[in-house]
Amino acid sequence: MLTLQQIKENPEQIVARLAVKGFDGKEAIERIIALDESRRQLQLKNDNAAAELKKLAASIGSLMKNGQKEEADKAKETVATLKESQKAIADELAETEHTITEILLSIPNVPCAMVPEGRTAEDNVVEKTGGEMPNLPEDALPHWELAKKYNLIDFDLGVKITGAGFPVYIGKGAKLQRALIQFFLDEASKAGYVEIQPPYVVNEASGYGTGQLPDKEGQMYHVTLDNLYLIPTAEVPVTNLYRDVILSDDRLPVKNCAYSACFRREAGSYGKDVRGLNRLHQFDKVEIVRIEKPENSYAALEEMKDHVQGLLEKLGLPWHILRLCGGDMSFTSAITFDFEVFSAAQKRWLEVSSVSNFETYQANRLKCRYRAEDKKTRLCHTLNGSALALPRIVAALLENNQTPEGIVVPECLRKYTGFDIID
C-alpha cells in the first residue's frame, strides 16, 4: 500500500498518476488527508490523557507506600472518570487508524512516469523486438498435437488423476522441463542471484504480505485443514523472507532466484486461452526477486529486463517486450514489462515473463526496510520477474522448432537434456 507520507507530500500528483491506471482516487486521497488530520489530533489528546493517567497511577503507588490510604482512594476515583474519557478517545483513534488503513489498501500503486496511458492490452507499447520468426509450413502442428505425436505430454492422463490444467510430462517431455529449470537457474546464478528453495505452501500472513490476500483469495488453492495456501508463484515465499525485516546496509541489494511449481486456480478462464500449455493450474517457473535501495531500483529493473531478454535470445525464440499501459498493469505494480514469445503454429504471442518494480508499495505492507546511512529506517523497493515460466516457452519451442525430422532442441539446453532432437 501507499504510505501516508507519499500521499501527504503530493496529493494532486498522486491523483493524476492514478488516473493513468484508470483509478479515480480523488475522493479517497482527500478522505485520507482529512482522516489523518483528525488522527493526529486524537493522538495528541490520547497521549495527554494517557500521560495523566500514568502519573496518577504512579502517585497512588507512593501514597499507598506512605500509608495515606484516604488520599489514595480519592485519587482512584479521579482515575476512574479520567479513564473513561481516555478510553473513548483511544477507541476513536483506533477506529480512525483502521479506516485509514482500509482506504489505503483500496488504492492501487501509483504508476511511474514511464507508464503509458491506456485501458486495455491493446494500448500496451511494444518497446523492443528480437529473435527470428520461424518459417513454418502451412501444416505445422500446434504444440498440443506435437506433444501427443512425440509422446511428451499427456493432458488426458492429467485429467484422469487430477483434473484439467494439470498435465503429465513424459520421457523427453519431462527431461525438457528439467533442462529448462536447470538452465534458468544456472543463468540466474551466473547473474549473481542467490538460489532459494522455498516451501510450496505458505501461511496467511505471507499471503497478506505480498498482497494475494485478501482480494485475490479465489486465485489460490487453499489447504483449509491447516489454513495454508499453495503458492501461485515463488515470489510469495521468497519476498516474504524479508517480511518484518530491517536490512542492514551491507545486505543490500538482495538478489534471489527460485524455482518452484506454481499453483493457480485460474477461475473464469476459458476457450483458446487455456488450450494445451497456454494456461495451467500447475506449472513450473524460475522467479527472480530483488530488494533494492530506492535510488537503485530502476537500474535493477533494467538489469532484470536484460537478463530475461538474454534467456530468450539463447533459446532462439522470437520475442518482444511490452511496456504495459496503466489499465493493464497489476494493482501493486509501479511499472511492468511483459515479455512475449511468438508461438508460430498457434500464430500468437504468449506471455512468458512479467518484470515489475513495486517501488515501496509492496515493502510497505511487508514492512521491509533498510537502515540508511543516516541511521534512519526507510522502505526498500521490491522487484520481481519471471526468468522464466516454462509452459509457454515449451509451447513455443515445440512449435517453432518442428522439422520433418523432429523437434530441434536449442543449443543451450543440450547439455541438460542429453539429446538434441525430439523424434
Added chain:
RNA sequence: GGAGAGGUGGGUGAGUGGCUGAAACCACCGGUUUGCUAAACCGACGACGGGAGCAAUCCUGUCCACGAGUUCGAAUCUCGUCCUCUCCGCCA
C-alpha cells in the same frame, strides 16, 4: 495423533504487580590505545506514532507472540488464539 515445556530487544538471556523500554553478556557502531591486526578500555546502541524546533535535539504515547480481561497500575495475574521446541507414535 498423545504427553510436556516455552514464546522478552539483532542474538543469548534476567525479570512473578509500581522504581522495567526492559539487567547482564555477545554482536554492531563511535572513540582511546596501537607500526598494522588483535586485545583492552570508554561511550552510544529497539521499533512505530504524536508534539515543539531551521536544525542538532528535546518532550510525549504505544509495543515483552497476538487478542481480550482483572487492577488505580501488567512483560509479570486470568482466558482465548497462533507459533516453536522436547519425548512418544507414525513415516519420506
